Amino acid sequence: MTYIGYAKQRYDAAIREIERLKQSEFPYAHIRDALLQLEQVFRQQRASLDKLSAKVSPPVAKNACSQSLAFLFNYTPYLGFVLRATNVRNAFETYAPILRLARRLLRPNMKLLLSSEWEYSPFVYLPTVELPDFVLIGVPAYESANPLLVSLAGHELGHNVWTQQSLGQKLDTALRDEVLKALTTKFWGDYQQIYPKTAQSDLLTNMFVKETWLPGHVFAKLQLEEIFCDVMGLRLFSEAYLHAFAYLLSPCVPGERSPRYPTIRTRVMYLLDAANKFGVAVPAHYADLFDSQMDPVSPVVKLLAGIADAGISAIVPQVIQEAAAYADARGVPRRSDSNVAAIRNDFNRVIPAFGGSTLTDIVNAGWACFHDGDLWNHLTQIRSEDRGRVLYDLVLKSFEVAEYTERINTP
Amino acid sequence: MLVNALDPDLCSLATDAAVELDLLLNGEPTDLAGVRRLGERLSQALDQPEPGQPTRRLQVDTETETVLGQAFTRAGVANAATILGELSQRTEQIAEQLSSTGPDTEATVVQKQRDFCLALSQSAAVYRQLIFDVRPPHPYRR
Numbered sequence: 001m002t003y004i005g006y007a008k009q010r011y012d013a014a015i016r017e018i019e020r021l022k023q024s025e026f027p028y029a030h031i032r033d034a035l036l037q038l039e040q041v042f043r044q045q046r047a048s049l050d051k052l053s054a055k056v057s058p059p060v061a062k063n064a065c066s067q068s069l070a071f072l073f074n075y076t077p078y079l080g081f082v083l084r085a086t087n088v089r090n091a092f093e094t095y096a097p098i099l100r101l102a103r104r105l106l107r108p109n110m111k112l113l114l115s116s117e118w119e120y121s122p123f124v125y126l127p128t129v130e131l132p133d134f135v136l137i138g139v140p141a142y143e144s145a146n147p148l149l150v151s152l153a154g155h156e157l158g159h160n161v162w163t164q165q166s167l168g169q170k171l172d173t174a175l176r177d178e179v180l181k182a183l184t185t186k187f188w189g190d191y192q193q194i195y196p197k198t199a200q201s202d203l204l205t206n207m208f209v210k211e212t213w214l215p216g217h218v219f220a221k222l223q224l225e226e227i228f229c230d231v232m233g234l235r236l237f238s239e240a241y242l243h244a245f246a247y248l249l250s251p252c253v254p255g256e257r258s259p260r261y262p263t264i265r266t267r268v269m270y271l272l273d274a275a276n277k278f279g280v281a282v283p284a285h286y287a288d289l290f291d292s293q294m295d296p297v298s299p300v301v302k303l304l305a306g307i308a309d310a311g312i313s314a315i316v317p318q319v320i321q322e323a324a325a326y327a328d329a330r331g332v333p334r335r336s337d338s339n340v341a342a343i344r345n346d347f348n349r350v351i352p353a354f355g356g357s358t359l360t361d362i363v364n365a366g367w368a369c370f371h372d373g374d375l376w377n378h379l380t381q382i383r384s385e386d387r388g389r390v391l392y393d394l395v396l397k398s399f400e401v402a403e404y405t406e407r408i409n410t411p
Numbered sequence: 412m413l414v415n416a417l418d419p420d421l422c423s424l425a426t427d428a429a430v431e432l433d434l435l436l437n438g439e440p441t442d443l444a445g446v447r448r449l450g451e452r453l454s455q456a457l458d459q460p461e462p463g464q465p466t467r468r469l470q471v472d473t474e475t476e477t478v479l480g481q482a483f484t485r486a487g488v489a490n491a492a493t494i495l496g497e498l499s500q501r502t503e504q505i506a507e508q509l510s511s512t513g514p515d516t517e518a519t520v521v522q523k524q525r526d527f528c529l530a531l532s533q534s535a536a537v538y539r540q541l542i543f544d545v546r547p548p549h550p551y552r553r
Contacts, residue, residue, distance in 0.1 A: 051430055053439060060433040063529055067426045070536060129420040169415070172472035207480045207491040217473055218541065 004052050007065040011046040024086050030111040031085045034134055041130040045071055085115040091145040093396040096403040097359045098153050102135050104330050105157055116144035124156035126163050147395040148366050151237035151244045158229030168221050179217045182310035190303050219259040219308035226261050231274045231323040238280045238335035240363040250289040257293035259305035264290050274320045333358045340364045353398035355405030366395040424449045425532035432525035450509030469499040478534045485530035
Protein backbone atom coordinates (compact mmCIF):
# COMPACT_ATOMS: atom_id res chain seq x y z
CA MET A 1 0.00 0.00 0.00
CA THR A 2 1.22 3.55 -0.73
CA TYR A 3 1.48 6.35 1.81
CA ILE A 4 -1.66 7.83 0.23
CA GLY A 5 -3.53 4.60 0.90
CA TYR A 6 -2.35 4.55 4.50
CA ALA A 7 -3.42 8.17 4.94
CA LYS A 8 -6.91 7.38 3.66
CA GLN A 9 -7.24 4.32 5.89
CA ARG A 10 -6.23 6.35 8.95
CA TYR A 11 -9.12 8.71 8.29
CA ASP A 12 -11.57 5.89 7.62
CA ALA A 13 -10.68 4.45 11.04
CA ALA A 14 -11.12 7.84 12.73
CA ILE A 15 -14.49 8.41 11.08
CA ARG A 16 -15.67 4.93 12.14
CA GLU A 17 -14.74 5.85 15.73
CA ILE A 18 -16.67 9.12 15.45
CA GLU A 19 -19.68 7.12 14.30
CA ARG A 20 -19.40 5.05 17.49
CA LEU A 21 -18.97 8.16 19.66
CA LYS A 22 -22.19 9.55 18.23
CA GLN A 23 -24.02 6.73 19.99
CA SER A 24 -22.96 8.13 23.41
CA GLU A 25 -25.37 9.81 25.79
CA PHE A 26 -24.82 13.55 25.81
CA PRO A 27 -25.71 15.39 29.01
CA TYR A 28 -25.93 18.69 27.12
CA ALA A 29 -26.30 19.57 23.45
CA HIS A 30 -22.99 21.31 22.88
CA ILE A 31 -21.03 18.08 23.21
CA ARG A 32 -22.97 16.50 20.38
CA ASP A 33 -22.71 19.72 18.33
CA ALA A 34 -18.93 19.65 18.69
CA LEU A 35 -18.77 16.01 17.70
CA LEU A 36 -20.89 16.57 14.59
CA GLN A 37 -18.72 19.51 13.60
CA LEU A 38 -15.57 17.47 14.12
CA GLU A 39 -17.06 14.68 12.03
CA GLN A 40 -17.64 17.10 9.20
CA VAL A 41 -14.03 18.30 9.36
CA PHE A 42 -12.64 14.76 9.44
CA ARG A 43 -14.77 13.92 6.41
CA GLN A 44 -13.51 17.03 4.58
CA GLN A 45 -9.92 16.01 5.31
CA ARG A 46 -10.68 12.53 4.02
CA ALA A 47 -12.24 13.97 0.85
CA SER A 48 -9.19 16.14 0.18
CA LEU A 49 -7.04 13.00 0.18
CA ASP A 50 -9.14 11.74 -2.73
CA LYS A 51 -7.70 14.59 -4.82
CA LEU A 52 -4.29 12.93 -4.65
CA SER A 53 -4.33 11.06 -7.94
CA ALA A 54 -1.40 8.96 -9.11
CA LYS A 55 -0.26 11.92 -11.21
CA VAL A 56 0.41 14.22 -8.26
CA SER A 57 4.16 14.69 -7.75
CA PRO A 58 5.55 12.74 -4.78
CA PRO A 59 6.80 15.80 -2.82
CA VAL A 60 3.39 17.45 -3.07
CA ALA A 61 1.49 14.25 -2.27
CA LYS A 62 3.79 13.43 0.64
CA ASN A 63 3.37 16.93 2.05
CA ALA A 64 -0.43 16.63 1.81
CA CYS A 65 -0.32 13.25 3.58
CA SER A 66 2.02 14.64 6.27
CA GLN A 67 -0.31 17.56 6.88
CA SER A 68 -3.25 15.17 7.09
CA LEU A 69 -1.27 13.18 9.66
CA ALA A 70 -0.60 16.38 11.64
CA PHE A 71 -4.34 17.00 11.62
CA LEU A 72 -4.91 13.58 13.19
CA PHE A 73 -2.32 14.31 15.89
CA ASN A 74 -3.98 17.68 16.53
CA TYR A 75 -7.60 16.60 16.53
CA THR A 76 -7.60 13.09 18.00
CA PRO A 77 -7.37 14.62 21.52
CA TYR A 78 -10.53 16.62 20.75
CA LEU A 79 -12.43 13.37 20.29
CA GLY A 80 -11.17 12.08 23.64
CA PHE A 81 -12.15 15.40 25.17
CA VAL A 82 -15.66 15.11 23.75
CA LEU A 83 -15.98 11.60 25.17
CA ARG A 84 -14.77 12.64 28.63
CA ALA A 85 -17.10 15.65 28.61
CA THR A 86 -19.97 13.14 28.86
CA ASN A 87 -18.50 11.62 32.04
CA VAL A 88 -20.64 11.97 35.16
CA ARG A 89 -17.49 12.87 37.11
CA ASN A 90 -17.91 16.43 35.78
CA ALA A 91 -19.79 18.81 38.06
CA PHE A 92 -22.58 19.68 35.67
CA GLU A 93 -23.77 22.40 38.10
CA THR A 94 -20.77 24.49 37.01
CA TYR A 95 -21.70 24.23 33.35
CA ALA A 96 -24.46 26.84 33.11
CA PRO A 97 -22.68 29.62 35.02
CA ILE A 98 -19.44 29.15 33.07
CA LEU A 99 -21.36 29.10 29.79
CA ARG A 100 -23.12 32.30 30.80
CA LEU A 101 -19.77 33.90 31.63
CA ALA A 102 -18.21 32.70 28.36
CA ARG A 103 -21.08 34.16 26.36
CA ARG A 104 -20.91 37.46 28.14
CA LEU A 105 -17.15 37.63 27.70
CA LEU A 106 -16.85 36.31 24.15
CA ARG A 107 -19.95 36.01 21.95
CA PRO A 108 -23.62 35.24 22.70
CA ASN A 109 -23.50 32.15 20.49
CA MET A 110 -20.49 30.53 22.17
CA LYS A 111 -20.79 26.87 23.03
CA LEU A 112 -19.00 25.25 25.92
CA LEU A 113 -17.61 21.83 26.72
CA LEU A 114 -16.29 21.03 30.17
CA SER A 115 -14.34 17.85 30.62
CA SER A 116 -12.56 15.97 33.38
CA GLU A 117 -9.11 15.32 32.03
CA TRP A 118 -6.28 13.04 33.06
CA GLU A 119 -3.70 15.80 33.03
CA TYR A 120 -2.80 17.71 36.14
CA SER A 121 -3.33 21.15 34.75
CA PRO A 122 -6.47 22.90 33.60
CA PHE A 123 -6.30 23.83 29.94
CA VAL A 124 -8.35 25.17 27.10
CA TYR A 125 -8.54 24.28 23.44
CA LEU A 126 -8.61 27.56 21.58
CA PRO A 127 -11.23 28.30 18.93
CA THR A 128 -10.07 27.07 15.55
CA VAL A 129 -11.33 27.42 12.03
CA GLU A 130 -12.83 23.97 12.53
CA LEU A 131 -14.60 24.80 15.82
CA PRO A 132 -14.88 28.59 15.81
CA ASP A 133 -17.68 28.98 18.34
CA PHE A 134 -16.59 26.47 20.94
CA VAL A 135 -14.77 26.87 24.23
CA LEU A 136 -13.35 23.58 25.50
CA ILE A 137 -12.11 23.66 29.09
CA GLY A 138 -10.41 20.66 30.65
CA VAL A 139 -10.06 20.27 34.40
CA PRO A 140 -7.95 17.64 36.21
CA ALA A 141 -10.19 14.64 36.89
CA TYR A 142 -9.86 14.74 40.68
CA GLU A 143 -10.78 18.42 40.75
CA SER A 144 -13.56 18.41 38.19
CA ALA A 145 -16.17 18.39 40.96
CA ASN A 146 -14.36 21.03 43.03
CA PRO A 147 -16.46 24.20 42.57
CA LEU A 148 -13.87 26.41 44.24
CA LEU A 149 -11.61 25.96 41.22
CA VAL A 150 -14.25 27.40 38.89
CA SER A 151 -12.25 30.62 39.02
CA LEU A 152 -9.54 28.95 36.94
CA ALA A 153 -12.04 29.00 34.08
CA GLY A 154 -11.48 32.76 34.16
CA HIS A 155 -7.87 32.20 33.15
CA GLU A 156 -8.85 29.72 30.44
CA LEU A 157 -11.50 32.06 29.02
CA GLY A 158 -8.78 34.71 28.97
CA HIS A 159 -6.99 32.66 26.31
CA ASN A 160 -10.12 32.85 24.17
CA VAL A 161 -10.35 36.61 24.66
CA TRP A 162 -6.66 36.98 23.79
CA THR A 163 -7.22 35.09 20.54
CA GLN A 164 -10.57 36.64 19.67
CA GLN A 165 -9.23 40.15 20.16
CA SER A 166 -5.95 39.35 18.29
CA LEU A 167 -4.07 40.88 21.21
CA GLY A 168 -0.86 39.05 20.29
CA GLN A 169 -0.90 40.76 16.92
CA LYS A 170 -1.90 44.13 18.32
CA LEU A 171 0.96 44.12 20.80
CA ASP A 172 3.45 42.53 18.41
CA THR A 173 5.47 45.57 17.35
CA ALA A 174 5.74 47.07 20.84
CA LEU A 175 6.75 43.69 22.24
CA ARG A 176 9.30 43.05 19.50
CA ASP A 177 10.87 46.46 20.15
CA GLU A 178 11.14 45.69 23.87
CA VAL A 179 12.62 42.25 23.21
CA LEU A 180 15.21 43.77 20.88
CA LYS A 181 15.94 46.52 23.39
CA ALA A 182 16.66 43.91 26.04
CA LEU A 183 18.76 41.90 23.62
CA THR A 184 20.89 44.80 22.43
CA THR A 185 21.49 46.22 25.90
CA LYS A 186 21.31 43.93 28.92
CA PHE A 187 21.85 40.66 27.04
CA TRP A 188 24.14 41.70 24.17
CA GLY A 189 27.25 40.28 25.82
CA ASP A 190 25.58 36.90 26.34
CA TYR A 191 24.28 36.95 22.77
CA GLN A 192 27.72 37.73 21.35
CA GLN A 193 29.20 34.79 23.19
CA ILE A 194 26.84 32.52 21.27
CA TYR A 195 26.73 34.48 17.98
CA PRO A 196 30.03 36.46 17.95
CA LYS A 197 29.89 37.63 14.34
CA THR A 198 26.44 39.17 14.40
CA ALA A 199 25.97 42.91 14.03
CA GLN A 200 23.05 44.67 15.67
CA SER A 201 22.14 46.19 12.32
CA ASP A 202 21.31 42.70 10.97
CA LEU A 203 18.85 41.76 13.71
CA LEU A 204 15.80 42.91 11.77
CA THR A 205 16.99 42.66 8.20
CA ASN A 206 18.76 39.32 7.84
CA MET A 207 16.56 36.28 8.24
CA PHE A 208 19.40 34.04 9.41
CA VAL A 209 20.01 36.53 12.22
CA LYS A 210 16.34 37.09 12.93
CA GLU A 211 15.86 33.40 13.56
CA THR A 212 18.41 33.57 16.40
CA TRP A 213 16.17 35.80 18.54
CA LEU A 214 12.70 35.09 17.15
CA PRO A 215 12.03 32.29 19.68
CA GLY A 216 12.65 34.87 22.43
CA HIS A 217 9.96 37.07 20.90
CA VAL A 218 7.63 34.07 20.65
CA PHE A 219 8.30 33.17 24.30
CA ALA A 220 7.62 36.78 25.28
CA LYS A 221 4.28 36.73 23.47
CA LEU A 222 3.29 33.45 25.12
CA GLN A 223 4.32 34.81 28.52
CA LEU A 224 2.32 37.96 27.95
CA GLU A 225 -0.74 35.87 27.05
CA GLU A 226 -0.39 33.92 30.31
CA ILE A 227 -0.20 37.15 32.29
CA PHE A 228 -3.24 38.51 30.48
CA CYS A 229 -5.13 35.33 31.38
CA ASP A 230 -4.03 35.48 35.02
CA VAL A 231 -5.19 39.07 35.19
CA MET A 232 -8.48 38.15 33.53
CA GLY A 233 -8.97 35.38 36.11
CA LEU A 234 -8.25 37.90 38.86
CA ARG A 235 -10.60 40.52 37.42
CA LEU A 236 -13.41 37.97 37.08
CA PHE A 237 -12.97 36.16 40.40
CA SER A 238 -10.91 38.44 42.69
CA GLU A 239 -9.34 36.63 45.67
CA ALA A 240 -10.89 33.33 44.60
CA TYR A 241 -8.53 33.30 41.63
CA LEU A 242 -5.51 33.87 43.88
CA HIS A 243 -6.60 30.98 46.11
CA ALA A 244 -7.23 28.63 43.19
CA PHE A 245 -3.92 29.58 41.58
CA ALA A 246 -2.05 28.79 44.79
CA TYR A 247 -4.03 25.59 45.35
CA LEU A 248 -3.00 24.30 41.96
CA LEU A 249 0.53 25.61 41.50
CA SER A 250 2.22 26.37 44.83
CA PRO A 251 5.06 26.26 45.57
CA CYS A 252 6.12 25.52 41.96
CA VAL A 253 6.61 22.72 39.47
CA PRO A 254 10.15 21.48 40.09
CA GLY A 255 12.96 21.53 37.54
CA GLU A 256 13.93 24.32 35.20
CA ARG A 257 11.37 26.97 34.39
CA SER A 258 9.64 26.92 31.02
CA PRO A 259 10.56 29.89 28.82
CA ARG A 260 6.98 29.89 27.58
CA TYR A 261 5.73 30.98 31.00
CA PRO A 262 7.03 33.66 33.33
CA THR A 263 8.57 32.09 36.41
CA ILE A 264 5.96 31.35 39.04
CA ARG A 265 7.27 34.15 41.25
CA THR A 266 7.10 36.62 38.37
CA ARG A 267 3.52 35.55 37.64
CA VAL A 268 2.65 36.14 41.27
CA MET A 269 4.38 39.52 41.23
CA TYR A 270 2.31 40.62 38.23
CA LEU A 271 -0.85 39.21 39.81
CA LEU A 272 -0.20 41.23 42.94
CA ASP A 273 0.38 44.38 40.83
CA ALA A 274 -2.98 43.80 39.20
CA ALA A 275 -4.63 43.05 42.55
CA ASN A 276 -3.35 46.37 43.81
CA LYS A 277 -4.82 48.16 40.79
CA PHE A 278 -8.17 46.35 41.09
CA GLY A 279 -8.45 46.78 44.87
CA VAL A 280 -8.40 43.02 45.45
CA ALA A 281 -7.34 42.08 48.97
CA VAL A 282 -4.34 39.77 48.76
CA PRO A 283 -4.17 37.00 51.39
CA ALA A 284 -1.42 37.57 53.94
CA HIS A 285 2.02 36.23 52.96
CA TYR A 286 0.59 35.12 49.62
CA ALA A 287 3.89 35.48 47.70
CA ASP A 288 5.63 33.28 50.27
CA LEU A 289 3.57 30.33 49.10
CA PHE A 290 5.71 30.18 45.97
CA ASP A 291 9.29 29.17 45.35
CA SER A 292 11.91 30.21 42.83
CA GLN A 293 12.52 28.07 39.77
CA MET A 294 15.79 27.13 38.12
CA ASP A 295 17.01 28.82 34.95
CA PRO A 296 17.18 26.71 31.80
CA VAL A 297 20.41 24.71 31.61
CA SER A 298 20.93 25.45 27.91
CA PRO A 299 22.68 28.84 27.48
CA VAL A 300 20.66 29.54 24.34
CA VAL A 301 17.31 28.86 26.04
CA LYS A 302 18.43 30.82 29.09
CA LEU A 303 19.26 33.79 26.88
CA LEU A 304 15.95 33.58 25.03
CA ALA A 305 14.01 33.28 28.30
CA GLY A 306 15.96 36.26 29.65
CA ILE A 307 15.11 38.54 26.73
CA ALA A 308 11.48 37.37 26.89
CA ASP A 309 11.27 38.13 30.63
CA ALA A 310 12.84 41.55 30.17
CA GLY A 311 10.81 42.30 27.05
CA ILE A 312 7.41 41.81 28.63
CA SER A 313 8.02 43.89 31.73
CA ALA A 314 7.32 47.18 29.95
CA ILE A 315 4.14 45.85 28.31
CA VAL A 316 2.54 44.18 31.35
CA PRO A 317 0.87 47.38 32.67
CA GLN A 318 -0.89 47.75 29.32
CA VAL A 319 -2.00 44.12 29.44
CA ILE A 320 -3.42 44.57 32.95
CA GLN A 321 -5.36 47.56 31.72
CA GLU A 322 -6.58 45.70 28.60
CA ALA A 323 -7.94 42.80 30.67
CA ALA A 324 -9.76 45.06 33.12
CA ALA A 325 -11.18 47.31 30.42
CA TYR A 326 -12.37 44.32 28.42
CA ALA A 327 -14.23 42.73 31.35
CA ASP A 328 -15.64 46.11 32.45
CA ALA A 329 -16.92 46.85 28.95
CA ARG A 330 -18.82 43.56 29.00
CA GLY A 331 -20.37 44.31 32.35
CA VAL A 332 -18.87 41.30 34.12
CA PRO A 333 -19.72 41.89 37.79
CA ARG A 334 -16.97 42.49 40.31
CA ARG A 335 -16.87 40.87 43.71
CA SER A 336 -19.16 42.54 46.23
CA ASP A 337 -17.94 42.47 49.84
CA SER A 338 -21.46 42.73 51.22
CA ASN A 339 -22.79 39.92 49.03
CA VAL A 340 -19.84 37.69 49.88
CA ALA A 341 -20.48 38.31 53.57
CA ALA A 342 -24.19 37.51 53.14
CA ILE A 343 -23.46 34.28 51.25
CA ARG A 344 -20.88 33.30 53.82
CA ASN A 345 -23.52 33.81 56.45
CA ASP A 346 -25.83 31.48 54.49
CA PHE A 347 -23.10 28.87 54.23
CA ASN A 348 -22.46 29.14 57.96
CA ARG A 349 -26.10 28.14 58.41
CA VAL A 350 -25.61 25.33 55.87
CA ILE A 351 -27.97 26.81 53.31
CA PRO A 352 -27.20 27.72 49.69
CA ALA A 353 -26.65 31.33 48.66
CA PHE A 354 -29.66 33.51 47.97
CA GLY A 355 -30.99 33.47 44.40
CA GLY A 356 -29.49 36.57 42.84
CA SER A 357 -25.90 35.78 43.74
CA THR A 358 -23.15 36.14 41.17
CA LEU A 359 -20.70 33.39 40.39
CA THR A 360 -17.77 35.40 41.73
CA ASP A 361 -19.50 36.15 45.04
CA ILE A 362 -20.49 32.51 45.57
CA VAL A 363 -16.96 31.24 44.88
CA ASN A 364 -15.34 33.89 47.06
CA ALA A 365 -17.67 33.05 49.93
CA GLY A 366 -16.81 29.40 49.38
CA TRP A 367 -13.10 30.12 49.68
CA ALA A 368 -13.66 32.20 52.81
CA CYS A 369 -15.41 29.21 54.39
CA PHE A 370 -12.70 26.86 53.11
CA HIS A 371 -10.09 28.87 55.03
CA ASP A 372 -12.23 29.22 58.15
CA GLY A 373 -10.83 26.73 60.65
CA ASP A 374 -13.88 27.15 62.88
CA LEU A 375 -16.45 26.48 60.15
CA TRP A 376 -19.37 24.47 61.58
CA ASN A 377 -17.54 23.72 64.81
CA HIS A 378 -20.86 24.29 66.57
CA LEU A 379 -22.65 21.75 64.37
CA THR A 380 -22.01 18.29 65.73
CA GLN A 381 -23.97 16.77 62.84
CA ILE A 382 -21.17 17.68 60.41
CA ARG A 383 -18.01 15.74 61.14
CA SER A 384 -14.78 17.62 60.50
CA GLU A 385 -13.79 15.20 57.75
CA ASP A 386 -17.08 15.88 55.94
CA ARG A 387 -16.77 19.66 55.95
CA GLY A 388 -15.07 19.92 52.57
CA ARG A 389 -17.67 17.74 50.88
CA VAL A 390 -20.57 19.62 52.47
CA LEU A 391 -19.04 22.96 51.49
CA TYR A 392 -18.59 21.82 47.88
CA ASP A 393 -22.20 20.66 47.79
CA LEU A 394 -23.38 24.01 49.15
CA VAL A 395 -21.40 25.91 46.55
CA LEU A 396 -22.64 23.68 43.73
CA LYS A 397 -26.22 24.01 44.95
CA SER A 398 -25.76 27.78 45.06
CA PHE A 399 -24.71 27.74 41.39
CA GLU A 400 -27.94 25.90 40.59
CA VAL A 401 -30.08 28.30 42.60
CA ALA A 402 -28.41 31.28 40.93
CA GLU A 403 -28.93 29.79 37.49
CA TYR A 404 -32.56 28.95 38.23
CA THR A 405 -33.18 32.49 39.48
CA GLU A 406 -31.48 33.95 36.42
CA ARG A 407 -33.64 31.87 34.10
CA ILE A 408 -36.95 32.64 35.73
CA ASN A 409 -36.09 36.34 35.84
CA THR A 410 -34.91 36.54 32.23
CA PRO A 411 -37.74 37.73 30.00
CA MET B 412 -9.06 37.07 8.12
CA LEU B 413 -5.41 38.14 7.98
CA VAL B 414 -2.58 35.74 7.45
CA ASN B 415 -1.24 34.45 10.73
CA ALA B 416 1.52 31.89 11.05
CA LEU B 417 -0.33 30.30 13.94
CA ASP B 418 -3.51 29.76 11.97
CA PRO B 419 -3.68 26.06 11.06
CA ASP B 420 -5.76 27.09 8.11
CA LEU B 421 -2.67 28.67 6.53
CA CYS B 422 -0.90 25.30 6.47
CA SER B 423 -3.92 23.55 5.08
CA LEU B 424 -4.67 26.25 2.47
CA ALA B 425 -1.08 26.15 1.25
CA THR B 426 -1.17 22.34 1.11
CA ASP B 427 -4.39 22.30 -0.92
CA ALA B 428 -3.06 25.01 -3.22
CA ALA B 429 0.15 23.04 -3.84
CA VAL B 430 -1.90 19.95 -4.77
CA GLU B 431 -4.14 21.91 -7.15
CA LEU B 432 -1.21 23.62 -8.86
CA ASP B 433 0.51 20.26 -9.22
CA LEU B 434 -2.62 18.81 -10.81
CA LEU B 435 -2.72 21.80 -13.17
CA LEU B 436 0.90 21.23 -14.14
CA ASN B 437 0.17 17.58 -14.84
CA GLY B 438 -2.86 18.33 -16.98
CA GLU B 439 -5.34 16.94 -14.45
CA PRO B 440 -8.73 18.56 -13.83
CA THR B 441 -8.80 20.96 -10.85
CA ASP B 442 -10.92 23.94 -9.88
CA LEU B 443 -8.05 25.94 -8.26
CA ALA B 444 -10.41 26.98 -5.45
CA GLY B 445 -7.70 26.51 -2.82
CA VAL B 446 -5.22 28.51 -4.91
CA ARG B 447 -7.67 31.41 -5.12
CA ARG B 448 -8.36 31.30 -1.38
CA LEU B 449 -4.66 31.42 -0.56
CA GLY B 450 -4.13 34.29 -3.02
CA GLU B 451 -6.97 36.19 -1.41
CA ARG B 452 -5.65 35.51 2.09
CA LEU B 453 -2.17 36.74 1.20
CA SER B 454 -3.63 39.80 -0.46
CA GLN B 455 -5.55 40.61 2.75
CA ALA B 456 -2.22 40.64 4.59
CA LEU B 457 -1.19 43.71 2.58
CA ASP B 458 -2.50 47.19 3.23
CA GLN B 459 -4.38 49.31 0.71
CA PRO B 460 -1.83 51.72 -0.80
CA GLU B 461 -2.30 55.39 -0.08
CA PRO B 462 -1.71 57.96 -2.81
CA GLY B 463 2.03 58.18 -3.48
CA GLN B 464 2.78 54.84 -1.83
CA PRO B 465 4.66 52.78 -4.44
CA THR B 466 3.93 49.30 -3.07
CA ARG B 467 1.57 47.73 -0.58
CA ARG B 468 2.94 47.08 2.89
CA LEU B 469 2.71 43.79 4.71
CA GLN B 470 0.50 43.92 7.82
CA VAL B 471 1.53 40.79 9.69
CA ASP B 472 3.19 40.05 13.00
CA THR B 473 6.88 39.25 13.46
CA GLU B 474 6.41 35.48 13.37
CA THR B 475 4.26 35.49 10.23
CA GLU B 476 6.79 37.74 8.53
CA THR B 477 9.44 35.13 9.28
CA VAL B 478 7.29 32.23 8.07
CA LEU B 479 6.63 34.02 4.77
CA GLY B 480 10.33 34.84 4.45
CA GLN B 481 11.23 31.21 5.09
CA ALA B 482 8.72 30.10 2.46
CA PHE B 483 10.28 32.30 -0.23
CA THR B 484 13.80 31.17 0.62
CA ARG B 485 12.79 27.52 0.95
CA ALA B 486 11.13 27.75 -2.46
CA GLY B 487 14.45 28.96 -3.86
CA VAL B 488 13.18 32.30 -5.11
CA ALA B 489 14.89 34.54 -2.56
CA ASN B 490 17.96 34.89 -0.40
CA ALA B 491 17.76 34.69 3.39
CA ALA B 492 20.01 37.72 3.81
CA THR B 493 17.79 40.00 1.73
CA ILE B 494 14.27 38.54 1.69
CA LEU B 495 12.98 40.57 4.63
CA GLY B 496 13.60 43.79 2.70
CA GLU B 497 11.63 42.53 -0.29
CA LEU B 498 8.92 40.64 1.53
CA SER B 499 6.02 43.02 0.86
CA GLN B 500 6.78 43.19 -2.83
CA ARG B 501 7.17 39.43 -3.20
CA THR B 502 4.02 38.71 -1.19
CA GLU B 503 2.04 41.13 -3.34
CA GLN B 504 3.44 39.48 -6.45
CA ILE B 505 2.62 35.92 -5.41
CA ALA B 506 -0.84 36.94 -4.14
CA GLU B 507 -1.66 38.43 -7.54
CA GLN B 508 -0.28 35.42 -9.36
CA LEU B 509 -2.25 32.94 -7.29
CA SER B 510 -5.42 34.93 -7.82
CA SER B 511 -5.07 34.91 -11.59
CA THR B 512 -3.36 31.64 -12.41
CA GLY B 513 -5.20 29.28 -14.75
CA PRO B 514 -4.82 26.69 -17.50
CA ASP B 515 -3.19 29.27 -19.77
CA THR B 516 -0.46 30.24 -17.29
CA GLU B 517 3.05 29.27 -18.30
CA ALA B 518 4.18 25.99 -16.75
CA THR B 519 7.36 27.50 -15.25
CA VAL B 520 5.27 30.13 -13.46
CA VAL B 521 2.84 27.53 -12.13
CA GLN B 522 5.79 25.44 -11.00
CA LYS B 523 7.18 28.37 -9.00
CA GLN B 524 3.79 29.00 -7.44
CA ARG B 525 3.49 25.34 -6.50
CA ASP B 526 6.96 25.35 -4.94
CA PHE B 527 6.07 28.43 -2.93
CA CYS B 528 2.81 26.90 -1.68
CA LEU B 529 4.61 23.71 -0.71
CA ALA B 530 7.31 25.69 1.09
CA LEU B 531 4.72 27.86 2.85
CA SER B 532 2.89 24.77 4.08
CA GLN B 533 6.14 23.34 5.45
CA SER B 534 7.38 26.61 7.00
CA ALA B 535 4.07 27.18 8.74
CA ALA B 536 4.21 23.61 10.10
CA VAL B 537 7.73 24.16 11.46
CA TYR B 538 6.67 27.36 13.15
CA ARG B 539 3.55 25.81 14.65
CA GLN B 540 5.75 23.10 16.09
CA LEU B 541 7.99 25.73 17.70
CA ILE B 542 4.95 27.29 19.35
CA PHE B 543 2.75 24.38 20.17
CA ASP B 544 5.18 21.60 20.93
CA VAL B 545 5.02 22.80 24.49
CA ARG B 546 3.82 19.82 26.41
CA PRO B 547 6.53 18.90 28.90
CA PRO B 548 7.59 15.33 28.21
CA HIS B 549 6.25 12.87 30.73
CA PRO B 550 9.18 11.09 32.39
CA TYR B 551 7.65 7.66 31.85
CA ARG B 552 6.14 8.25 28.43
CA ARG B 553 7.83 7.88 25.05
